Amino acid sequence: xxxxxxxxxxxxxxxxxxxxxxxxxxxxxxxxxxxxxxxxxxxxxxxxxxxxxxxxxxxxxxxxxxxxxxxxxxxxxxxxxxxxxxxxxxxxxxxxxxxxxxxxxxxxxxxxxxxxxxxxxxxxxxxxxxxxxxxxxxxxxxxxxxxxxxxxxxxxxxxxxxxxxxxxxxxxxxxxxxxxxxxxxxxxxxxxxxxxxxxxxxxxxxxxxxxxxxxxxxxxxxxxxxxxxxxxxxxxxxxxxxxxxxxxxxxxxxxxxxxxxxxxxxxxxxxxxxxxxxxxxxxxxxxxxxxxxxxxxxxxxxx
Amino acid sequence: xxxxxxxxxxxxxxxxxxxxxxxxxxxxxxxxxxxxxxxxxxxxxxxxxxxxxxxxxxxxxxxxxxxxxxxxxxxxxxxxxxxxxxxxxxxxxxxxxxxxxxxxxxxxxxxxxxxxxxxxxxxxxxxxxxxxxxxxxxxxxxxxxxxxxxxxxxxxxxxxxxxxxxxxxxxxxxxxxxxxxxxxxxxxxxxxxxxxxxxxxxxxxxxxxxxxxxxxxxxxxxxxxxxxxxxxxxxxxxxxxxxxxxxxxxxxxxxxxxxxxxxxxxxxxxxxxxxxxxxxxxxxxxxxxxxxxxxxxxxxxxxxxxxxxxxxxxxxxxxxx
Numbered sequence: 001x002x003x004x005x006x007x008x009x010x011x012x013x014x015x016x017x018x019x020x021x022x023x024x025x026x027x028x029x030x031x032x033x034x035x036x037x038x039x040x041x042x043x044x045x046x047x048x049x050x051x052x053x054x055x056x057x058x059x060x061x062x063x064x065x066x067x068x069x070x071x072x073x074x075x076x077x078x079x080x081x082x083x084x085x086x087x088x089x090x091x092x093x094x095x096x097x098x099x100x101x102x103x104x105x106x107x108x109x110x111x112x113x114x115x116x117x118x119x120x121x122x123x124x125x126x127x128x129x130x131x132x133x134x135x136x137x138x139x140x141x142x143x144x145x146x147x148x149x150x151x152x153x154x155x156x157x158x159x160x161x162x163x164x165x166x167x168x169x170x171x172x173x174x175x176x177x178x179x180x181x182x183x184x185x186x187x188x189x190x191x192x193x194x195x196x197x198x199x200x201x202x203x204x205x206x207x208x209x210x211x212x213x214x215x216x217x218x219x220x221x222x223x224x225x226x227x228x229x230x231x232x233x234x235x236x237x238x239x240x241x242x243x244x245x246x247x248x249x250x251x252x253x254x255x256x257x258x259x260x261x262x263x264x265x266x267x268x269x270x271x272x273x274x275x276x277x278x279x280x281x282x283x284x285x286x287x288x289x290x291x292x293x294x295x296x297x298x299x300x301x302x303x
Numbered sequence: 304x305x306x307x308x309x310x311x312x313x314x315x316x317x318x319x320x321x322x323x324x325x326x327x328x329x330x331x332x333x334x335x336x337x338x339x340x341x342x343x344x345x346x347x348x349x350x351x352x353x354x355x356x357x358x359x360x361x362x363x364x365x366x367x368x369x370x371x372x373x374x375x376x377x378x379x380x381x382x383x384x385x386x387x388x389x390x391x392x393x394x395x396x397x398x399x400x401x402x403x404x405x406x407x408x409x410x411x412x413x414x415x416x417x418x419x420x421x422x423x424x425x426x427x428x429x430x431x432x433x434x435x436x437x438x439x440x441x442x443x444x445x446x447x448x449x450x451x452x453x454x455x456x457x458x459x460x461x462x463x464x465x466x467x468x469x470x471x472x473x474x475x476x477x478x479x480x481x482x483x484x485x486x487x488x489x490x491x492x493x494x495x496x497x498x499x500x501x502x503x504x505x506x507x508x509x510x511x512x513x514x515x516x517x518x519x520x521x522x523x524x525x526x527x528x529x530x531x532x533x534x535x536x537x538x539x540x541x542x543x544x545x546x547x548x549x550x551x552x553x554x555x556x557x558x559x560x561x562x563x564x565x566x567x568x569x570x571x572x573x574x575x576x577x578x579x580x581x582x583x584x585x586x587x588x589x590x591x592x593x594x595x596x597x598x599x600x601x602x603x604x605x606x607x608x609x610x611x612x613x614x615x616x617x618x619x620x621x622x623x624x
Contacts (some may be wrong), residue, residue, distance in 0.1 A: 073369035251322025
């Protein structure tokens with residue numbers, strides 16, 4: 001009777017244990033304090049009741065857009081910073097605390113260790129974004145209903161069809177499924193940046209180097225689409241050198257500009273499920289690729 | 304703790320191969336997202352310079368709409384301080400950062416065409432000729448701004464309607480044919496509220512379209528939506544009917560349309576005295592004279608609409624074209 005090998009990789013239970021431990025480890029670093037700052041920002045954005053002068057039917061609409069814009073902007077900042085810093089910290093911290101030796105001395109495949117660590121970071125970001133999304137939705141719902149009530153009172157004499165049109169327009173600026181989709185897109189962007197940080201941290205020996213390089217990758221990743229265009233377009237003015245450089249940037253760096261669909265949602269566009277599916281597919285591709293490449297490097301590393 | 308060089312090389316090769324695999328997929332996704340209006344076009348260098356290095360970095364790092372919010376806040380402050388050239392730059396930057404936000408176009412165009420133009424028109428430091436020229440320049444800026452806004456947001460009925468209102472406005476160098484085009488674009492979205500259709504009909508009347516066609520459409524509006532029987536529509540109906548078949552008894556027709564002599568005089572009087580509105584006036588003066596005579600109001604009496612219009616016209620506020 002043969003028994004399965006104990007160190008068979010991709011064991012969900014083992015990955016779960018490492019992920020939970022990583023999550024707890026990060027929570028103890030008090031990162032959730034950021035949620036208080038987020039709450040202040042969301043409530044602060046609520047106070048910018050600035051325009052609408054001369055156009056009473058537009059009055060108050062800017063506040064709803066401001067809440068959406070500031071909330072999703074803060075979520076992006078928070079998730080990117082946390083994705084980079086938390087992931088860059090993990091491996092060196094485990095080496096420093098010598099927990100890595102204890103873990104690797106056991107029949108824990110290095111792939112499971114890496115996946116578990118990444119999953120822990122992503123779990124933390126997901127929980128934080130969920131709380132922030134709930135806060136944003138709450139504030140936006142209250143404000144939208146207040147605005148509808150105000151406007152309906154102001155334009156009580158309007159024909160019902162006109163009032164319905166105005167109501168629908170205000171409600172579209174409030175909480176929508178597309179807005180939750182945008183939060184999911186923020187999470188996906190942070191998943192890609194966290195997996196990039198994981199990859200970089202397997203190469204580097206310093207947290208600072210990983211963090212700085214990762215932010216550079218993030219910044220360049222926002223231009224990746226331009227580099228890709230340079231390679232793919234057969235337009236004039238781009239020589240073979242330029243095209244090769246474009247190709248190099250496009251294949252090495254992740255495309256973070258794709259996740260800027262959140263700007264479209266803030267501007268009022270609907271986020272179709274198909275678009276979210278495409279983003280999810282691309283995110284999974286990046287996370288799997290980066291984790292696999294990290295494992296290729298990490299597997300041969302001696303501690 | 305360095306990883307073996309061979310492993311690093313293999314890892315890099317896998318990374319590049321994976322990157323090449325996603326190249327075309329990402330290109331397709333980017334084009335598709337841009338087509339759906341989810342992604343904006345890349346930020347041009349001109350905007351990057353205007354918003355400054357720090358804001359450009361933030362905008363390029365996926366926070367364009369956030370930077371647009373700040374640019375919009377800056378425009379509000381410049382509006383308060385009446386810094387119009389600076390405001391012009393700020394509103395343009397805002398819409399370049401966030402071109403699909405109708406609100407920014409709406410408020411920006413309003414600042415340029417209405418607020419800045421009014422400021423220069425009433426600027427005591429300028430000669431009347433210069434004030435007029437400056438005011439016209441800012442109205443033109445506002446019109447161009449709204450035009451760009453409607454081109455960027457063809458589905459936004461509010462923007463096109465706001466442009467139509469601006470082209471129709473007696474106080475902003477009206478261009479009636481362009482107003483017709485703007486209102487038509489707004490109505491064609493299928494989302495506009497009934498006021499836009501009424502405004503469109505009025506704009507078409509101003510450019511002198513066939514009264515038979517207009518009257519047929521007006522009847523259709525009144526039949527499909529009885530709430531559209533507002534004073535301006537009723538007055539237009541009277542004029543169009545008078546153009547097609549001049550009434551033998553203007554008072555009887557006015558009563559038939561407006562319901563009573565009292566109401567007919569009130570509505571036609573307002574329509575008649577608002578001469579800056581440039582609406583067709585066929586038969587209106589005759590009806591008013593007859594209605595006023597029946598009420599015992601002489602044409603030179605202070606209550607008379609005939610006298611009021613003459614006085615308003617003589618005062619000429621400088622808006623008559």
